[in-house]
Amino acid sequence: TIKACIFDLDGVIVDTAVYHYKAWKRLANSLGFDFTEHQNEQLKGVSRVRSLQLILGWGGVTKTEAEQEQLATQKNNWYMEMVNQMKPEEILPGAKEFLTTCRAVGLKTALGSASKNSMTILEKIGITDMFDAVIDGNKVSKAKPDPEVFLAGAQALGVLPEECVVFEDAIAGVEAAVAGDMKVVGIGSSDVLKGANLVIRGLDEMTLDKLYKL
Ligand code: G16
Ligand code: MG
Numbered sequence: 001t002i003k004a005c006i007f008d009l010d011g012v013i014v015d016t017a018v019y020h021y022k023a024w025k026r027l028a029n030s031l032g033f034d035f036t037e038h039q040n041e042q043l044k045g046v047s048r049v050r051s052l053q054l055i056l057g058w059g060g061v062t063k064t065e066a067e068q069e070q071l072a073t074q075k076n077n078w079y080m081e082m083v084n085q086m087k088p089e090e091i092l093p094g095a096k097e098f099l100t101t102c103r104a105v106g107l108k109t110a111l112g113s114a115s116k117n118s119m120t121i122l123e124k125i126g127i128t129d130m131f132d133a134v135i136d137g138n139k140v141s142k143a144k145p146d147p148e149v150f151l152a153g154a155q156a157l158g159v160l161p162e163e164c165v166v167f168e169d170a171i172a173g174v175e176a177a178v179a180g181d182m183k184v185v186g187i188g189s190s191d192v193l194k195g196a197n198l199v200i201r202g203l204d205e206m207t208l209d210k211l212y213k214l
Contacts, residue, residue: 001163002107002163002164002165002183002211002212002214003107003108003157003159003160003163003164004107004108004109004110004153004154004157004159004163004164004165005102005107005108005109005110005164005165005166005167005211006109006110006111006112006150006153006154006164006165006166006167006177006182007095007099007109007110007111007112007131007166007167008045008111008112008113008166008167008168008169008170008173008187009111009113009115009118009121009122009136010044010045010113010114010115010169011044011045011168011169011170011187011188012092012095012167012168012169012187012203013091013092013095013111013125013127013203014086014090014091014092014095014121014125015090015092016083016115016121017040017044019079019082019083020043020051020079021037021040021043022078022082023075023076023078023079023082024040024043024051024055024075026075026078027055027071027074027075027078028055028058028059030074031056031059031061031071032059033058033059033060033061035055035058035059039058042054043055044169044170044171044172045114045144045168045169045170045171045172045173046114046143046144046170046172047114047137047143048072048075048076048116048137049068049072050143052068052071052072052075053068056068076117079117080117080120083117083120083121083124084120084124086121086124086125087124087125088124088125088126088127090125091125091127092202092203092204093202093203093204094202094203094204094205094206095127095202095203096127096130097203097204098203098204098206099127099130099131100130101208102208103130105208108132108133108157108158108159109130109131109132110131110132110133110134110135110153110154110156110157111131111133111134111135111136111153112135112149112150112152112153112166113135113136113137113149114136114137114143114144114149115136115137116136116137116138117137118134118136118137119134119136122134132156132157133153133156133157135149135150135152135153135156136149139152140152143172144170144172144173144175144176145172145173145175145176145179146176146179147161147176147177147179147180147181147182148176149176150164150166150176150177150180150182151180154180154182161180161181161182162181162182162183164180164182164183165182165183165184165185165211165214166180166182166183166184166185167184167185167187167203167206168184168185168186168187168193168196169186169187169188169193171192171193174186174193174194174195174196175195178195183197183214184196184197185197185198185199185200185206185210185211185214186198186199186200187199187200187201187202187203188201197214198210198214
């Protein structure tokens with residue numbers, strides 16, 4: 001039986017991907033190169049450090065570990081300038097409604113995000129109290145596709161992995177849920193999110209009926 005839903009943040013609850021993209025692009029430009037929106041897809045769900053390494057690789061740029069840390073901080077400062085302007089209207093269609101529906105029928109809810117800025121984002125959009133547990137980039141050491149973030153979510157909620165359904169927009173996230181022995185609803189396109197039990201375009205397409213049929 002399904003007892004809990006675990007939600008990814010970026011791409012599922014809010015579209016912070018566009019802010020990540022703008023900030024990374026600004027950083028790449030400051031280093032004298034650029035990257036495409038297509039390349040940007042590879043950064044979704046991936047940790048900050050790993051994203052920077054991928055981008056530096058695309059630009060053929062080598063940096064010391066200390067320089068990398070400085071660059072990651074610079075990107076995060078630019079990113080947070082945009083996050084700090086976020087409003088509750090930026091919650092993706094159906095997200096708040098589906099969270100409310102889950103809670104109304106007694107399902108537990110958790111956030112399972114790679115982002116170290118999750119709490120700030122939840123506060124900006126005003127939905128912090130809709131989660132029984134928040135597991136983010138500050139609480140885990142192994143990035144998706146490792147299942148650590150989702151397993152920690154199940155543990156915090158006091159449920160078994162097989163009693164959880166994960167909602168994910170990134171390939172790495174779908175893989176993490178599958179590796180954690182959880183059911184997974186992909187948010188996006190079924191061509192991309194192959195391992196998911198069900199793929200929908202957004203949480204506005206999700207219902208309890210679909211959930212219990214997984
Ligand atoms: C998000 C984004 C990634 C980002 C990562 C780390 O993950 O999809 O692009 O690199 O978090 O974010 P931060 O730099 O804020 O710690 P998720 O797991 O919510 O999709
Ligand atoms: Mg995501």
